[in-house]
Amino acid sequence: MKTEKPVFVQIVEMIEDGILAGNYAVDELIISTTQISRLLNVNPTTAVKAVSILADRGVVIKKRGLGMAVTEKAKELILAQRKKQFYEDTLPEFIEYAQKIGISKQELAHIITGGI
Numbered sequence: 001m002k003t004e005k006p007v008f009v010q011i012v013e014m015i016e017d018g019i020l021a022g023n024y025a026v027d028e029l030i031i032s033t034t035q036i037s038r039l040l041n042v043n044p045t046t047a048v049k050a051v052s053i054l055a056d057r058g059v060v061i062k063k064r065g066l067g068m069a070v071t072e073k074a075k076e077l078i079l080a081q082r083k084k085q086f087y088e089d090t091l092p093e094f095i096e097y098a099q100k101i102g103i104s105k106q107e108l109a110h111i112i113t114g115g116i
Helices: 007-020 033-040 044-056 074-100 105-112
Strands: 060-063 067-070
Touching: 007 033, 007 044, 007 074, 033 044, 044 060, 044 067, 074 105
Parallel strands: none
Antiparallel strands: 060 067
């Protein structure tokens, strides 16, 4: 696991990546918290926290006696959350760093539109 983010966040992203990649279909059960803790050698509470975050966001829903299953809107919710995070966190940092090293907004626009 990477070290720059909390482990539970990395687990959330791992499961979300699996959903976006089509590894988990709508109504399909995701990996269990027990499997997560064993596979990644993390505390079971950490795995439960990650899955709880996904449930709170509406990405997964509990199927009584079976586990957690992917919701119909999971991909849409994940993409919306990631776009929001990109616009609010990643992009401003990217622009700030570009300006620090002398890349103008015009140069960035040119690069982004395919003029590398």
